[in-house]
Amino acid sequence: MAGGSEPASAATATRARRGLRGDAVVAGVAQYAPERHYRGERRSTLEQWADLAALALADAGLTPDEVDGLVTANLRESEMFVPSTVAEYLGWRVNFAERVDLGGASPVGMVWRAAAAVELGLCDVVVCATPARPTPSLPPGQPRPWTPFGASSNVMGSPQAEFDIPYGNLAQNCGYAMIAQRYAAELGYEPRSTAKIAADQRTNAVANPDAVFRDQPITVEDVLASKVIADPLHVLEIVMPCAGGAAVVVASADAAERGRRRLAGGNGGLGGAGAAADAGGRSRSHRPVHVTGFGEHLTHKTPTYMPDLVRTPIGPAADQAFAMAGIARADVDVVEPYDCYTITVLLTLEDSGFCAKGEGMGFVRDHDLTYRGDFPVNTHGGQLGFGQGGMAGGFSQLIEGVTQVRGEAGERQVRGCDVAYVTGTGGIMSEQAALVLQGA
Amino acid sequence: MAAVEQPRPLAIEKPRPLATGATKPFWDGLGRDEVLVPRCDDCGSWVWYPRRRCPGCLSDRLTWTVLSGRGSVHTFTVARQATHPAFAEELPQLLAVVELEEGIRLTTTLVDIDPDAVEVGMAVEPAFDHGADGVTLLRFRPATPARPATPASR
Numbered sequence: 001m002a003g004g005s006e007p008a009s010a011a012t013a014t015r016a017r018r019g020l021r022g023d024a025v026v027a028g029v030a031q032y033a034p035e036r037h038y039r040g041e042r043r044s045t046l047e048q049w050a051d052l053a054a055l056a057l058a059d060a061g062l063t064p065d066e067v068d069g070l071v072t073a074n075l076r077e078s079e080m081f082v083p084s085t086v087a088e089y090l091g092w093r094v095n096f097a098e099r100v101d102l103g104g105a106s107p108v109g110m111v112w113r114a115a116a117a118v119e120l121g122l123c124d125v126v127v128c129a130t131p132a133r134p135t136p137s138l139p140p141g142q143p144r145p146w147t148p149f150g151a152s153s154n155v156m157g158s159p160q161a162e163f164d165i166p167y168g169n170l171a172q173n174c175g176y177a178m179i180a181q182r183y184a185a186e187l188g189y190e191p192r193s194t195a196k197i198a199a200d201q202r203t204n205a206v207a208n209p210d211a212v213f214r215d216q217p218i219t220v221e222d223v224l225a226s227k228v229i230a231d232p233l234h235v236l237e238i239v240m241p242c243a244g245g246a247a248v249v250v251a252s253a254d255a256a257e258r259g260r261r262r263l264a265g266g267n268g269g270l271g272g273a274g275a276a277a278d279a280g281g282r283s284r285s286h287r288p289v290h291v292t293g294f295g296e297h298l299t300h301k302t303p304t305y306m307p308d309l310v311r312t313p314i315g316p317a318a319d320q321a322f323a324m325a326g327i328a329r330a331d332v333d334v335v336e337p338y339d340c341y342t343i344t345v346l347l348t349l350e351d352s353g354f355c356a357k358g359e360g361m362g363f364v365r366d367h368d369l370t371y372r373g374d375f376p377v378n379t380h381g382g383q384l385g386f387g388q389g390g391m392a393g394g395f396s397q398l399i400e401g402v403t404q405v406r407g408e409a410g411e412r413q414v415r416g417c418d419v420a421y422v423t424g425t426g427g428i429m430s431e432q433a434a435l436v437l438q439g440a
Numbered sequence: 441m442a443a444v445e446q447p448r449p450l451a452i453e454k455p456r457p458l459a460t461g462a463t464k465p466f467w468d469g470l471g472r473d474e475v476l477v478p479r480c481d482d483c484g485s486w487v488w489y490p491r492r493r494c495p496g497c498l499s500d501r502l503t504w505t506v507l508s509g510r511g512s513v514h515t516f517t518v519a520r521q522a523t524h525p526a527f528a529e530e531l532p533q534l535l536a537v538v539e540l541e542e543g544i545r546l547t548t549t550l551v552d553i554d555p556d557a558v559e560v561g562m563a564v565e566p567a568f569d570h571g572a573d574g575v576t577l578l579r580f581r582p583a584t585p586a587r588p589a590t591p592a593s594r
Binding site: 149 | 454455456457458459460463489514515516517518519520521522523524526527530533535536537545546547548549559560561577579
């Protein structure tokens with residue numbers, strides 16, 4: 001069973017795969033800053049979808065009547081027929097409608113699907129959104145989603161319900177902890193290294209006005225002194241769920257350029273949709289950020305059944321993404337890896353090929369992961385420092401990659417940033433997706 | 441809106457496994473202190489968890505086989521915060537993945553051991569946890585070399 005990922009990698013390497021040409025552009029982004037305690041008006045996820053879509057389209061300089069594709073995650077109001085519900089609510093006529101169910105990897109999965117659809121010529125302007133603010137409280141007696149076990153399915157016939165949950169193996173902490181313990185036994189664990197991931201990312205969060213922990217820098221010692229939740233994971237190594245939400249517009253190069261021209265020329269043709277006005281009077285158009293490579297790989301839902309607990313599916317996903325983009329790891333300027341836990345970052349850096357398997361602890365120790373460092377990682381603070389806006393958490397990494405390549409990251413801007421590598425992780429290292437973004 | 445009377449919180453019951461036609465021999469076996477796992481007649485793979493078809497080759501020619509149940513701790517964690525309120529009484533939870541001698545890995549918990557004494561690689565043997573509801577869970581305890589071959593005492 002050991003080395004189970006090797007045959008898949010070999011197949012990837014030997015078979016000629018087609019992929020993106022890199023034509024599709026992440027033309028617009030929008031994100032609700034994460035909030036630990038949301039006190040605004042509670043709205044349905046459909047209402048939030050529409051709000052986020054309007055913001056992202058305004059950022060792209062595109063109009064709602066130009067939208068011909070949509071990608072959504074789950075809606076709270078509707079268990080099934082989700083894409084048509086969204087299309088109807090927003091008044092869109094779409095040629096491409098997807099619902100992506102990849103947990104934390106959903107945002108990356110949504111954007112590569114949108115880019116692929118654009119390159120296939122199915123559509124020109126695709127909106128992807130993940131609302132994640134609290135919804136209105138349901139009056140008594142109303143049907144409600146019954147999910148007392150979260151992402152773990154306790155429905156009869158589900159393998160988890162029968163072979164995992166009865167032992168108390170559910171939720172995320174214990175799964176990631178057991179992966180970390182296996183890593184420790186097989187390859188060696190350095191608590192100061194995983195703690196440094198949290199501390200360096202927090203330094204980045206302090207430079208990000210939208211981060212929930214912008215006012216709370218932490219040190220390696222703080223992390224190591226924090227409560228152990230499940231050995232060896234400290235509470236400061238575990239992501240904090242927040243209210244949030246995000247949307248992205250993926251467009252053909254032509255459509256993206258049309259939007260840029262509108263933004264550069266003021267408000268021409270946009271009517272009242274230009275919500276993201278720049279107070280400084282600068283051009284509001286953005287550098288085009290192209291989706292040039294992606295990969296996705298899955299092998300399991302519960303880590304008990306992973307072929308190898310410390311060699312994760314991000315490996316084949318990363319290999320495909322870099323091969324498709326035609327770039328080397330050394331070409332990457334910012335790495336934005338999904339970070340539900342510090343061990344997730346460590347495994348992602350190794351399995352993505354930035355260092356060899358087993359060298360991640362030393363790599364993290366020897367590099368400055370901050371935005372001013374020699375290997376910038378999660379420059380927005382990561383979800384550990386920025387906050388995890390529910391299903392939108394993975395969009396924080398993707399939007400940060402776009403923001404850095406655009407050169408719009410302000411205090412935390414990495415100089416000369418042309419290439420961003422973004423990953424998404426769902427479940428317990430189960431759904432894995434990788435994305436390469438490059439500036440035009 | 442006027443305050444609505446809230447129902448009193450109910451005691452949270454632990455989720456228990458419900459056997460299906462494909463898995464009943466396994467659960468029945470545990471009731472007899474036996475570990476039964478299907479093996480594929482066509483490719484020889486052990487099939488865990490039990491399925492109607494062998495994952496990989498998808499053969500439906502499977503034979504239930506009695507195993508010793510002996511294995512080793514592949515990994516574990518000591519959950520110091522309950523993974524779910526229903527398991528609060530088990531704190532600290534000694535969650536583990538045990539790899540049986542045949543190479544299959546199971547989700548379980550460890551019993552009869554101090555949390556600080558658990559190590560990856562340590563030898564374990566089955567501890568059949570017979571519940572009052574007639575369901576037996578397969579937990580594991582440190583192996584006792586003095587008790588080879590025969591199933592755990594009844």
